[in-house]
Amino acid sequence: MASLTLTEVTKSFGPLEVLHPLSLEIGHNELLVLVGPSGCGKTTLLRMIAGLEDVTSGTITIDGRVVNELQPKDRDIAMVFQNYALYPHMTVYENMAFGLIYRGHAKDEIRRRVEHAAEILNIGDYLARRPRQLSGGQRQRVAMGRAIVRDPKVFLFDEPLSNLDAILRVQMRTEIKKLHKRVATTMIYVTHDQVEAMTLADRIVVMRDGRVEQIGTPDVIYNEPASTFVAGFIGAPTMNLVMARVEDRNGKLVVALGPDTSLVLLEGHAATYRDWIGREVIFGLRPEHLAWARADVDATTVEIAASVVEPLGADTLVFFEISGLEMVARLPPEAARQTGDRVRLRPDLSRVHLFNPATGRRIHSTVRNIGDSRSVKE
Numbered sequence: 001m002a003s004l005t006l007t008e009v010t011k012s013f014g015p016l017e018v019l020h021p022l023s024l025e026i027g028h029n030e031l032l033v034l035v036g037p038s039g040c041g042k043t044t045l046l047r048m049i050a051g052l053e054d055v056t057s058g059t060i061t062i063d064g065r066v067v068n069e070l071q072p073k074d075r076d077i078a079m080v081f082q083n084y085a086l087y088p089h090m091t092v093y094e095n096m097a098f099g100l101i102y103r104g105h106a107k108d109e110i111r112r113r114v115e116h117a118a119e120i121l122n123i124g125d126y127l128a129r130r131p132r133q134l135s136g137g138q139r140q141r142v143a144m145g146r147a148i149v150r151d152p153k154v155f156l157f158d159e160p161l162s163n164l165d166a167i168l169r170v171q172m173r174t175e176i177k178k179l180h181k182r183v184a185t186t187m188i189y190v191t192h193d194q195v196e197a198m199t200l201a202d203r204i205v206v207m208r209d210g211r212v213e214q215i216g217t218p219d220v221i222y223n224e225p226a227s228t229f230v231a232g233f234i235g236a237p238t239m240n241l242v243m244a245r246v247e248d249r250n251g252k253l254v255v256a257l258g259p260d261t262s263l264v265l266l267e268g269h270a271a272t273y274r275d276w277i278g279r280e281v282i283f284g285l286r287p288e289h290l291a292w293a294r295a296d297v298d299a300t301t302v303e304i305a306a307s308v309v310e311p312l313g314a315d316t317l318v319f320f321e322i323s324g325l326e327m328v329a330r331l332p333p334e335a336a337r338q339t340g341d342r343v344r345l346r347p348d349l350s351r352v353h354l355f356n357p358a359t360g361r362r363i364h365s366t367v368r369n370i371g372d373s374r375s376v377k378e
């Protein structure tokens, strides 16, 4: 159990600044997920926390103690990598015990810890095997076991599941979630997979080009994305984002998606968007917030023709154009079967997002970060 604080931390490789001043508070036993596209600095940040990379400026504090100058072995942190880095000539037991032997723990204590970790991870039957006699998922478990036996204050995971096939990934994701509950330890988990981020995290940090784009619970990140970048990164398929214009039509505020399609903004939202009358915005609506209206025709429905139909089994993705703008809806399979099918949709107006096209930021949002509640109004 530990808290971890990053204060104005930066990292440069020569003239290249890859992390810009970055501050972050990670609470006791929190599972924080760092997510972002390749090259945004996630691994570098994790390696700095582990002590494998120097900090250019700023401080890293664990339980109130600055650890910038501490060697990795003195930080009480265990890291699990994407390539499991197991010793091929050692058994599973020896792989897990190795770090404890190196640190001079007593034999009985080592046995107790290895057996306890093996039980947590369900690998008790494989302790005498060598890594090559294990599946990828089992090897990843051993790598986690090696971290667990150390009983560290903080666990760091660097894309631990990316070498596994799709089914195993999902299984191991659940295992890691269970593991977090069982060992009740602070964990930082790096991934570029937004589904992993959403399913595992207590809070998600979305990173972009060495900066934090948004921090929040999965609920906030999904439902109140702070920018088009976050909206376009989280969710599969991602949020529909198209250019639109806010207009006042006889006292009603509408968002016009083109000459023929406009949606009336809800009364509750109108006050927020009034400053934007006559201006261009980026309109955002998630595919699941375009409901199938069946045969209902009223002012809140629009008819579209499917340009592509992608059945996923439980539901179907229907791609279409509105006034030349490409969008997608997630619908029940019976809503559309093939290209050209006409479908009536009812956009959920309570789920509309508007973004400033100049900055990409949400026009008005309540960012409900833990310990950091603020309203951003542009």
Ligand code: ATP
Residues within 6 Å of the ligand: 013, 016, 018, 036, 037, 038, 039, 040, 041, 042, 043, 044, 045, 192
């Ligand atoms: P990925 O998901 O691909 O692993 P990432 O978000 O983890 O990406 P980092 O590996 O942290 O990104 O890299 C961040 C940036 O720092 C990249 O532009 C990378 O090229 C650069 N970088 C990383 N390590 C070094 C290094 N030792 N020397 C110079 N540049 C580096």
